[in-house]
Amino acid sequence: MSTLDTTLEQDTHAHHGPAKGLGRWLFTTNHKDIGSMYLWFSLLMFFIGGCMALMIRAELFQPGLQLVEPGFFNQMTTMHGLIMVFGAVMPAFVGLANWMVPMMIGAPDMALPRMNNWSFWILPFAFAMLISTLFMDGGAPNFGWTFYAPLSTTYAPPSVTYFIFAIHMMGISSIMGAINIIATILNLRAPGMTMMKLPLFCWTWLITAFLLIAVMPVLAGVVTMMLMDIHFGTSFFDAGGGGDPVLFQHVFWFFGHPEVYIMILPAFGIISQIIPTFARKRLFGYASMVYATASIAILSFLVWAHHMFTVGIPLAGELFFMFATMLIAVPTGVKVFNWVATMFRGSMTFETPMLFALAFVVLFTIGGFSGLMLAIAPVDFQYHDTYFVVAHFHYVLVPGAVFSIMAGAYYWLPKWTGHMLDERMGKLHFWLSFIGVNITFFPMHFIGLAGMPRRIPDYALQFADFNMVATVGAFIFGLSQLVFLWNVIACVRGGRKAEARAWEGAEGLEWEVPSPAPYHTFSEPPKLPESLR
Amino acid sequence: MSTQEANRRLVRRLVMGAVLMFGFGFAMVPLYDVFCKVTGLNGKITNTGPVAVAPADTSRSVKVRLIAVHNEGMPWEFSPKDGVLRVNPGEMKQTAFMATNPTGRRMVAQAVPSVAPAEAAEYLHKVNCFCFEQQPLMAGESVEMPLLFVIDKKLPEHIRSLTLSYTLFDISPEVSAADQTNKEQRL
Incomplete structure (x- = not known):
């Protein structure tokens, strides 16, 4: 460990600012630099994945085949899903954790700064490889982001091997990020910051990190099995050789269901930071929030087969997975009621981060309810693989996870840049997004219930009107994200000077340091402010 | 620390x-x-081999539907001799599947069975089945592949019909690769 010792010594000796030039970004071990890189990277991926979504919606504007080949359409649905899940949402949360967790718990940096650098820099390579498959012979992966075997093995384009290695690399990156966050939260808290005083964003991330360590290796395992089936003659998922394609779905969803909570628990944390600030009240039911998050995480391991009600599970299994799934509504309900109770009789103001947080609470709840509908095994046979499912998971992921990331970005931008946001532009972005997202995804409930299947480039005529509406909404939502980009850049470049406590009601250690946060914060452990003692 | x-x-x-x-x-x-x-989930049949002979339960009969499925790229003609059979539980029933290799080369096939509803799988005993072995066919050759099965008398009352499906897989490449290795080892 002598190398670690010397690095630490150097760090404490010279309170230098950032290094100059490109080297700063390549070799940085600073949690703020790495956090920023994660966030910019995820924004880039958000726009790439968004362009793919717009291509999908443009094709679906009218029935019939208009713009793209069906094969290319399938590549778009697949790549859109993969890029948004692994490239946009997950890295954005890791970026927020990098920036905020050390500052929230009074730590000088992440616990393992070099690994932190590594876990970020794997990502651009992984995604460069994934996106390069678009230009390969046979095209990019076209089997959906869930890559069910044998579609992804026997029938896959040759580029599937690159996809598998890209998934491996993302998995390694996520696991290292998770280890780092756990080590930081467990070992580097300022004196007096007990576990039950942790800001909720740290709590939700701690639990998320454990989920990541538990399930990302399973994902790595399942793609490894695919690799062996494709290249080494094994038959994990090939019935002809004694394997079983349904096994693929079990292993995949054993990863996949905790994965959807990986994408929403940190969002719960962000919202739990923002709502108390703008309601100017303490979070209602802090302890119950922690326990609710933990129970959601534990339950997430017991519900995976609700994604596969139609593969032929026996009645007892259907009932078990149905009720276990519905049970998750209880801790989730606890959270929603706590947020509402926090706002109750608060002196609320509606700055941009708060607007996004409020939209999150309402729209995520709608997504949660359609989830409950899907959990009912007998009716799931009707909804399965229709646009109803698409509507459901986009409601929890777009106005859920993505809105929370935007809320978090607007909330902490003053701390990152030292400038306040132009509220008018922020509100413009919010309203365009809010309206766009609902116009896009709400009609999908109806066409789904009416039976339109997902992942098909063409559809029956009776679905035409709602599809047209959804496409218009998608372009409103997509283009309004340029306002977000504008806002972020404008905030970086200038604006009204932000105070240390940028928002009147903000509590917590991150608001004790000046804005913009200096390159090194809390080199000495801080004394906790009154509100945290 | x-x-x-x-x-x-x-x-x-x-x-x-x-x-x-x-x-x-x-x-x-x-x-x-x-x-x-x-x-006994998933319709995987594990009961094979001889069963004790016992008088059949003639008070009820079960409809057994036989289905032949080709896996992708499998050019053989493959069909059941009887599409539907009425079977009394406990009764030993004999039927067969027909296969023809219309191609101009020798091929080897493997049939993989599956039972629906899955609940019935454990009550289906196969005494003799072509799926126990690989089936080679020369170019243009045909074969009648026998199947001998018994449905257990313990089959739950509510199951009145079941489907026994066979999927035929082309395993010629695997088999020839294995032959090659054997030959090399012998040399």
Whole structure:
């Protein structure tokens, strides 16, 4: 460990600012630099994945085949899903954790700064490889982001091997990020910051990190099995050789269901930071929030087969997975009621981060309810693989996870840049997004219930009107994200000077340091402010 | 304990956790097979070989539908001799599937059975089945492949019909590769 010792010594000796030039970004071990890189990277991926979504919606504007080949359409649905899940949402949360967790718990940096650098820099390579498959012979992966075997093995384009290695690399990156966050939260808290005083964003991330360590290796395992089936003659998922394609779905969803909570628990944390600030009240039911998050995480391991009600599970299994799934509504309900109770009789103001947080609470709840509908095994046979499912998971992921990331970005931008946001532009972005997202995804409930299947480039005529509406909404939502980009850049470049406590009601250690946060914060452990003692 | 030591210990444990979970992913493969075998789910038929002869239960009969499925790229003609059979539980029933190799080359096939509803799988005993063995056919050759089965008298009352489906897989490449290795080993 002598190398670690010397690095630490150097760090404490010279309170230098950032290094100059490109080297700063390549070799940085600073949690703020790495956090920023994660966030910019995820924004880039958000726009790439968004362009793919717009291509999908443009094709679906009218029935019939208009713009793209069906094969290319399938590549778009697949790549859109993969890029948004692994490239946009997950890295954005890791970026927020990098920036905020050390500052929230009074730590000088992440616990393992070099690994932190590594876990970020794997990502651009992984995604460069994934996106390069678009230009390969046979095209990019076209089997959906869930890559069910044998579609992804026997029938896959040759580029599937690159996809598998890209998934491996993302998995390694996520696991290292998770280890780092756990080590930081467990070992580097300022004196007096007990576990039950942790800001909720740290709590939700701690639990998320454990989920990541538990399930990302399973994902790595399942793609490894695919690799062996494709290249080494094994038959994990090939019935002809004694394997079983349904096994693929079990292993995949054993990863996949905790994965959807990986994408929403940190969002719960962000919202739990923002709502108390703008309601100017303490979070209602802090302890119950922690326990609710933990129970959601534990339950997430017991519900995976609700994604596969139609593969032929026996009645007892259907009932078990149905009720276990519905049970998750209880801790989730606890959270929603706590947020509402926090706002109750608060002196609320509606700055941009708060607007996004409020939209999150309402729209995520709608997504949660359609989830409950899907959990009912007998009716799931009707909804399965229709646009109803698409509507459901986009409601929890777009106005859920993505809105929370935007809320978090607007909330902490003053701390990152030292400038306040132009509220008018922020509100413009919010309203365009809010309206766009609902116009896009709400009609999908109806066409789904009416039976339109997902992942098909063409559809029956009776679905035409709602599809047209959804496409218009998608372009409103997509283009309004340029306002977000504008806002972020404008905030970086200038604006009204932000105070240390940028928002009147903000509590917590991150608001004790000046804005913009200096390159090194809390080199000495801080004394906790009154509100945290 | 210094922070660094604590970090190191924690990282070691977490990495171990990740490695264990990677292993668990693979452990799910045999676990899944065992689970299916114990519970009889998934329509995988495990009851094979001779059964004790007992008088048939003539008070009820079960409709057995036989289905022949080709896997992708399998050019053989493949069909059941009887589409539907009425079987009394306990009765030994004989039927057959027909296969023809219309191609101009020797091929080897393997049939994989499946029963629906899955609940019925454990009550279907196959005394003799062409699926126990690989089936080679020369170019243009045809064969009648026998199937001898008994439905258990313990079959639950509510199951009045069941489907026995066979999917035919082309395993010629695998077989010729294995032959090649054997030959090389003998040399």
